[in-house]
Amino acid sequence: MTLLKILHVTKKIRNLTILSKYLNTRNVRSMASYEKYAEHKPIDKIRNIGISAHIDSGKTTLTERILFYTGRIEQMHEVKGKDNVGAVMDSMELERQRGITIQSAATYTIWKEHNINIIDTPGHVDFTVEVERSLRVLDAAVLVLCAVGGVQSQSLTVNRQMKRYNVPFLAFINKLDRLGANPYRVLSQMRSKLNHNAAFVQLPIGLEGNNRGIIDVITQQAIYFDGSFGENMRFDEIPQDMRTESTERRHELIEHLSNVDETLGDLFLEGKSIEIGDIKNAIRRTCLKRKFTPVFVGTALKNRGVQPLLDGVLDYLPHPGEVKNVGLKEEEANEPIQIVLDPTRNDNKPFVALAFKLEAGKFGQLTYMRCYQGMLKKGDNIYNARTKRKVKIARLVRLHSNTMEDVNEVYAGDIFALFGVDCASGDTFVTDIKDTISLESIYVPDPVVSMAISPANTKDRDNFSKAIARFTKEDPTFHFCFDSDNKETIVSGMGELHLEIYAQRMEREYNCPVIMGKPKVAFRESLTAPCEFDYLHKKQSGGQGQYARVTGIIEPLPPQKNTMLEFTDETVGTNIPKQFIPGVRRGYLAMAEKGLLSGNKLSGLKFRLIDGAHHIVDSSELAFYLAAQGAVKEVFEKGSWQVLEPIMSVEVTAPDEFQGAVIANLNKRHGIVTGTEGIEGWFTIYAEVPLNDMFGYAGELRSTTQGKGEFSMEYCRYSPCLPEVQEKLVYEYQKAMGLLPSEKMQKKKKN
Known part of the structure; x- marks a missing residue:
């Protein structure tokens, strides 16, 4: 050679x-x-779906089964497996140890010549932004419900998120093999709690340990799953004892569809025979319009019902070409106009993509994107529509959990990732900077829990800063600030677990152990009654002075708006020139950052500027900025103030014998029970409890219920706190600020 x-x-x-x-x-x-996986498919051969649900309903297990049956992986592993491998989609070590999903993970696979992009999302409300940004870029979803737990508080949250982004979805009732499984109760909860027009398209053959397969209500066939891992589907006749129920459920399905689909409704009213194709087409039409929810059943852990669910994804959920996506096109000196993006794989259309997630990888920042229009090739240049910066694409990858697979080009409908792109979550990217199109960003909820944090060793400050910078950039619900008054570093998030996970990640990934203080709740301050102000700001110390006068009213907003701040300009004439109004607004908002009662932000207030005065020489925007601040201080002294606290919707589930103890515990924490529900020896209590009283509840509930009780909570609203809580907050703030008389002074007064 x-x-x-x-x-x-x-x-x-x-x-x-x-x-x-x-x-x-x-x-x-x-x-x-x-x-095979790198090959691009036509637009109608693509599905972008998310797997969403409440905690411990089997999302990750279901995704693992989907990847196995589609041939993407060769072996299945359990979320809490004994082999120390864990599920493919739980790539983080913490996820495998805890048995929960912390970060959403993307993958793609092929089923019956269709490319399916899947995002597995967390179920815990603390990581709700992962669900939020995933649903923003997905065309459809699978809502997983536990056959035992049913519709829980996180199910309601996920349902609201799907509604916000108008995402069509299927429902999959999982865990039929568990003790106490009751899919019929879950269906009734979907209708009553979620207000869905839902009906079974499948029925279980046996429940709990007797579950053997499922019945297809549409085709009237029994499906059994043979083989070591249920990979062989066997179709058979419906068992004799279930034929009547199967026929009734088929009639029920047709009735629910007829109510929302004219075509099937006409066939139903005319008494014509309804074929399998008619029902499937009706389900697809109504599912795309979110007027009907088909309900599938199965048990992912026991490998039953997953393949028919995949068929349902192809049959009933939309491809990217059937989803209307709208962008805003900026025009000079005019309001932006709405344009409908072209999802067809047309190379002539300008490229438009949304960055929906950031992640620090081995090779720099990894930016997850969804392409909405046009195509992108390796080596092309793209622009950030917000910053106008140009980026050259050196590498394009598609993701399979924590594994990257290179591709040369991506098209409309694809979910992909880029390296080395400096951007924020929610930025739009285009290929033509002149033809700037912006997409709607992602809704980010405000954090509700704050904690003091500091590195255990002062020498770790550099690693601490790197970790904080990375996590705040990746997660928009994780906030960081320095409280100059209390001289402490504060991190804020969606819950105690959220902050605890980041503390553990700092130690594992950055070798920086941290000390965390008691969580601080985001209290707010507001007025109880309207208060007038008339403030004159006047300063003369040689040269041009400062002169501004503002008159008006600060009044409380109604309870449903008590987290907002409003400003209205009601001035008439030229007493306050219009160019100074923004200064007044900025001064009001600056003062709202910190109240004088307990040091918390102001909310639920409306600043009505009615009149004022200015000087032809000495008035400026700065003068009116300072005058507005003085007006708010004046209202602090004259007005009647109250502290608002976040109230949480709490859902507690435990065995019946502990019901009295659980209610007593909630009452002790100033909770108000709003409803109860009981089934087969278990009860569920719905209550509203102040967040400040919920710390440490997990441990107390476990000890009260011998480890059998579970609870979940999510933010509900802000409400005035109890007088004793307000007094304590005011006292602690005044003590920290040195506003209280010292002990020596108090003793002198007594003597």
Whole structure:
């Protein structure tokens, strides 16, 4: 063999070695397989779905089964498996240890020649932003419900998020094998609690330990799952004892569809025979309009019902071309106009994509994107519509959990990732800077819990700063600030678990153990009654002075708006020139950052500027800015103030014998019970409890119920706190600020 041939062969081997690093050896075994997944499909052969649900309903287990049955992975592993491997989608070590999903993970697979992009999302309300941003970019979803737990508080949250982004979805009632499984109760809860027009498209053959398969209500067939892992589907006749129920459920399905679909309704009213195709087409039409929810059943852990669910995803959920996505096109000197993006794979259309998630990877920042229009090739230039910065695309990847697989181009409907792009979550990217299009950003809820945090060792400050900078950039619900008054670093998040996870990640990933103080609740301050103000700001110390007078009323907003701040300009004439009004507004908002009662932000207030005065020489925007601040201080002294606290919707589930103890515990924490529900030896209590009283409740509930009780909570509203709580907050704030007379002074007064 010549030297040239040897070099040629060596180069080939080296290229294959490099490529093998990009291929997950556990999941993708060959070049043929790699090419199969890298191949681009027509738009109607693509589905973008999210797996969303409440805690411990089996989302990650379901995703693991989907990947196995579609041939994406060769072995299935359990979320809390004994083999220390864990599920593919739980790639973080913390996720495998705790058995929960912390970060949403993306993958893509192929089922019946259709490309399915899947995002597995967390169920815990503390990580709700992961669900929020995933649903923002997905075309459809699968709502997973536990056959035992049913519709829980997080199910309501996920349902609201799907409604916010108008996402069509299927429902999958999981865990039929568990003790106490009752899918019929879950269906009634979907109708009563979620207000869904829902009906079974499948029925379980047996429940709990007797579950053997499912019945397809549409085709009137029984489906059994044979083989070691349920990979072989066997179709058979419906068992004799279930034929009547199956027929009744088919009639019920047709009735629910007829109410929302004219085509099927006409066939139903005319008494014509309704074929399988008629029902499936009706389900698809109504599902896309979110007027009907088809309900599938199964047990992912026992490998039953997953393949028919995948068929349902293809049959009933939309492809990217059927979803209307709107962008705002900026025009000079005019209001932005709405344009409908073209989802067809048309190379002539300008590229438009949304960055929906950031993640620090081994090779720099990894930016997850969804392409809405046009195409992007490796080596192209794109622009950030917000910052106008140009980025050259050096590498395009598609994601399979924590594994990256290189591609040369992406098209409309694809979910992909880029390296080295400096941007924020929610930024829009385009190829033509002149034709700027902006997409609607992602809704981010405000954090509700704050904690003091500091590195355990002062030498770790650099690592601490790096960790904080990374986590605040990746997670928009994780906030960081320095309280100059209390001289402490504060982190805020969606719950205690949220902050605890980040503290553990700092220690594991940055070798920086941290000390965390008692969580601080985001209290607010507001007025109880309207208060007038008339404030004159006048300063003369040589040269141009400052002169501004503001007159008006600060009044409380109604309870449903008590988290907002409003400003209205009701001035008439030229007493306050219009160019100074923004200064008044800025002064009011600056003072609202910190109240004088307990040091918390102001909310639920409306600043009505009615009149004022200005000086032809000495007035300026700064003068009116300071005058507005003085007016708010004046209202602090004259007005009647109250402290508002966040109230949480709490849902507690435990065995019946502990009901009295649980209610007593909630009452002790100033909770108000809003409803109760009981079934088969278990009860569920719905209550509203102040967040300030909920710290440490998890441990207390476990000890009260012998470890059998579970609870979940989510933010409900702000409400005035109890007088004793307000007095304590005011006293602590005044003491911290040194506003209280010292002990020596108090003793002198007594003497």
